[in-house]
Amino acid sequence: MGEPNKMLPGTAVEEYFTSLSNWGRWGGDDRRGTLNLITPAVRREAVRSVRSGVAVSLARDIDPVTPDPLHSGMATVERKTDVREVERALGVKMRWDAFADHIVIAPHGGNAHLDGLAHYSWDDKYYNGFDADATTVDGGAVDLAVHHAADGLITRGVLLDIAGLFGVEYVERGYAVTPADLEAAEARQGVTVRAGDALLIHTGNAAAILAHGPLNRGNGDHGPLDNAQTGLDASxxxxxxxxxxxxMGADGTHDVQPPQYSDLNFARPIHSVCLVALGLWLMDNLDLTELAARCADNQQWDFLFTANPWRFVGSTSSPLNPVAIL
Structure with a gap:
């Protein structure tokens, strides 16, 4: 396994909010952030990545019986099915009938989901300077909701297989993936991440938790943040x-857990800097196990990536079923 970079001080992470900022890059009223990088030309080029036409889902079933398979402690899934609506309404049994559902779901949890740009704030500001105080319990995120991704997430996808790089089924939980690891994976796979790509990072994190359950590596002070997961080093x-x-998508929540920093202001540097400074949309808790295996078998690490989130006004997130087409 690669040698991790020396951990950056929190002050260096804080400087990223300025040095890596995309605020104003696409105009002062922009609400799409890095989705602006997915141009028609990028989409046309992405189609060239399709060789076999095989499609692979990158999500797991949303199951009300076991709603939080990754033990995030935050997922809620409830389903109630209205059975035989016509018979109940008319009081007469018909040859045809209808069945319908009422569903309650909290996407920010153990299921695959998209984090919108209003999911995280820093110093009371969202991406592009929008005011986090404008978000309310009843009104939701009025400025940066997921409906701004209405055109879908359709672009070239690239999988960087960090587990494969280290020759393991899953990377040790709590390991922080460095930029050197990402570049080594590119070199090993003969692929380069480029502008407008959907970057997927496979560490085997989800497979490890599904197989063996959560692993507590902290002292208990950080609650759910003590459950060890691989993620990106802040560097x-x-x-x-x-x-x-x-x-960007991962088979975890992107940020190393337990946190790299004792100052919990920097407990989630990847989420905070990506969503607020870069305007980079994140996909948590993807299932990348099958995709990694198929990519390795085919020696094909790029593909057409597709995902269509809800056009949900005010929502900071959306359940997601991304599909890779090889």
Missing amino acids: ALPFLWERDVAI
């Missing part, structure tokens, strides 16, 4: 900015 943030990544 990898310039890599994302320099490569102009449009969307």
Whole structure:
């Protein structure tokens, strides 16, 4: 396994909010952030990544019986099914009938989901300077909701297989993936992350938790943040900015847990800097196990990436079923 970079001080992470900022890059009223990098030309080029036409889902079933398979402690899924609506309404059994659902779901949890740009704030500001105080319990995120991704997330996808790089089924939980690891994976796989890409990072984190359950590595002071997960080292943030990544997904929550920093203001540097400074949309808790295996078998690490979030006004997130087409 690679040698991790010396951990950056919190002050260096704080400087990223300025040095890696995309505020104003696409105009002062922009609400799409790095999705602006997915141009028609990028989409046309992404189609060239399709070789076999095989499609692979990057999510797991949303199951009300076991709603939080990754033990995030935050997921809520409830489903109630209205059975035989016509018979109940008319009082007469018909040859045809209807069945319908009422569903309650908290996307920010153990299921695959998209983090919108209003999911995180820093010093009371969202991406592009929008005021976090404008978000309310009833009104939701009035400025940066997920409906701004209404055109879908359709671009070239690249999988960087960090587990494969280290020759393991899953990287040790709590390991922080460095920019050197990302570059080594590119070299090993013969692929380069480029502007407008959906970058997917496979560490085997989800597979480890599903197989063996959560692993507590902290002292209990940080609550759910003590459950060990692999994630990106904060020093990898310039890599994302320099490569102009449009969307990033991982088989975890991107940030190393337990936190790298004792100052919990920096407990989630990847989420905070990506969503607030870069305007980079994140996809948490993807299932990348099958995709990694198929990519390795085919020696094909780029593909057409597709995902269509809800056009949900005011929502900071959306459940997601991303699909890679090889």
